[in-house]
Amino acid sequence: MNQFRPKFFTTIKNYTKQQFLSDFTAGIIVAIIALPLSIALAIASGVSPEKGLHTAIIAGFLISFLGGSRVQIGGPTGAFMVIVYGIVVKYGVDGLIMATMMGGAMMILMGLFRLGSVIKYIPHPITTGFTSGIAVTIFSSQVKDFLGLRIESVPAEFIGKWEAYMSAINTTHLYTLLIGIIALLIIVFWPKDKIKIPGSLVALIVTTLIVQISGIDVMTIGSKFGELSSALPMPHIPAFSLEKVKVLIGPAFTIALLGSIESLLSAVVADGMIGGRHRSNTELIAQGIANMTSGLFGGIPATGAIARTVANIKNGGRTPVAGMVHALALLLIMLVFMPLAKLIPLSALAAILIVVAYNMSEWREFIGLLKSPKSDVLVLLMTFFITVLVDLVAAIEIGMVLAALLFMKRMADVTEITELTRDNAEEDDSFTPSFDRSLLQRLPARIQVYEVNGPFFFGAADKFLEVINEVDGKTQTLILRLRNVPAMDATAVHALKRFISTCKKHKIKIVFSGLKNQPREVLAKAGIIELIGEEHIFENFEDALLFAESIHSHQIIAQ
Incomplete structure (x- = not known):
């Protein structure tokens, strides 16, 4: 493992008190940003709210401590929501833990076999297609909570989901919708450049206070999940079997591939902002270790989060210490304030994820790619529609095969x-x-x-x-x-x-x-x-x- 050289040990050699203050400040701000996102993503993924925080704390710390980027911030992201939800529905929480640990093991192998540079060559239309498809799926999954629709169980399929919404549209709960709109307006119009506190956290605090003071009947985290634990869970290894490994190998590979792509894209974006150069194979190994450990503690898949990484850089974070501070700050917040999270209205969390979906959609990039050569447009649309209508596993598989075939044809034509x-x-x-x-x-x-x-x-x-x-x-x-x-x-x-x-x-x-x-x-x-x-x-x-x-x-x- 001579290629495994975490950036932490490189940057700590000439570390200064002034840099620590900058990293500490950036870590605290990023933790405040990650708090509502981690809770919202966990609920949308079909698991309890605290599992999102467990992931951000455990995986986030390890990704910064062992990673190949100076400024990468790791944790749960919207890209994983769709695949996690599908695994939980089909195979339960134990199946998710197994798939997460298997995906982590695959990422470690990718790093050891030095595949970090290879993953960067996945065609842009594929990454844009499935990212936009995931954004549409995330938005679709939040309609019920945002509108307060009275639907006992929402179908997993995209078309079935919208048919259920349309048939129950007359059950829209006006107070729930009002809280969702207030949260959405706060997030959109909050002065991000002037005030360091993120609009998503302000939206949660304001809407929670409105619900508690007015006493209006709105679904909250507590009414759906009951009491929330503020303690870290004990390690738990589910019973692995050959049959379970066989059925979970596909989802695990998707977790590994998606996590690798997103983390390396985030690292590339970060390099451009700080003028640095990440170690891609070290990053993959760290991501793998983080995901295996997250699964061990009952967490969900994690990867490098582009938005939180950018926020870290803009607030002065320049070494992995900032990411480690972010994880420890989240741990402290969870230990002290987790019981209060049960008061948060679900429609406010839905508003946060709707904004996440919009930011993920890259609709300008999507429209721009429609002007590309016909073969690229075909790959883009196929990946997008399969992600939305079937699942992410099939989208990546078919997208890669189609892109490869079209590339071969293009080369043959040349x-x-x-x-x-x-x-x-x-x-x-x-x-x-x-x-x-x-x-x-x-x-x-x-x-x-x-x-x-x-x-x-x-x-x-x-x-x-x-x-x-x-x-x-x-x-x-x-x-x-x-x-x-x-x-x-x-x-x-x-x-x-x-x-x-x-x-x-x-x-x-x-x-x-x-x-x-x-x-x-x-x-x-x-x-x-x-x-x-x-x-x-x-x-x-x-x-x-x-x-x-x-x-x-x-x-x-x-x-």
Whole structure:
């Protein structure tokens, strides 16, 4: 684990009292921001309110202490809400704990195998599609509490959920709706830049006081969950079994992938703001340890939270100490004030999550991507609609497969296989700029030249065979120009073997020119260089042509 180097141990070497004061202030402010969010996200995820705080405290501390970013703030986020709720409904709280711990183990493995940089290459339309889909799902899940609808059980499916809302719209509770609107207005219009206290906390305090002073009948956390514990839970490991692991492997992988993507995106955003550079693999290992520990204490999945990380930076946090202070401050708040949380109206929490959903939606980014190439738009819309209508697991799986297929098609379209003839000597062909075109003018009739431009892989193999199958039956020597091929795969090797076999049947000599390092290594390992002979491979086209002409001359003399 030599790549596991937490930033805490790097930054603490030259730590100063002044930096501690800045980190301490930032940590307290971030804790105040995280408090209402952690409670709201836990309830929306189908678990009790205190589990959100347990996650923010335990996972938040470990992510800062062991992570690869100087300023990352970890905890429960809206992105996990959908997958957590689905796991709780299907497999119960024990199933969620198992999936969280399994997902954490996967994240550790990702870090150990140095996959931190690979995860960054997930296409932007996929991340935007499922993030926007999650935002729509979060908003949909809060309609019942925001309006105070009298529905005993809300369907998990998006369409079923809205059908239930529409059929029960006449049961809207006006006082509940009024409290929700007041909370929403406070959050939206609270002067964020002038006052450090977050509008979401102010909204909770104001609406709770209104409900308690007026005595109006509004559903609160206490009326739904009863008394809340202010103590940290004891560690608990659910009974793992092979059958449970099999059914939870999909959700666990989604937790791992989603947590990895969000944490690394947050770290990249933070790097841009502070001019730093995070350690992606260390961050993944820390996220994995944090999630396994969170699950051990009955918490929910956690990851790097972009909004809280940005708030940390803006308030002076520059080392992991700020994130650790944030976790300890939340612990103190929970120990002292948790019993009061039962007075918070559910419609105020719903208002907080509606704002979270709006901020997650990235609707401007979504609309902007609709102007992208059709393949990107297809990936975006498919990921979005599958996230909303099916689930996040299927959305990521199908989105990744579709993006990969479209990328392969795009690369195959980019790769060109063309025949170079005497006519090309007079053309302005951008594909063949790197040699003297006059060489083509002296091509003997029985020497053919083909050029491959672009990656030579399975997407382009069929195109290669289609073109090469048109080789003139009178050809004696064929030059294959590969100077513009940066990479080659096994399918391309297979296509070349078929091509060489066909040429041997027709007694056509083969010459390669301009092989780059990767294709040369691939062809050497596959035995193709040995098959055609090292003497048939040349660095430049002119030498290859001279060799082909000498073969042609010998054949004429022999005749």
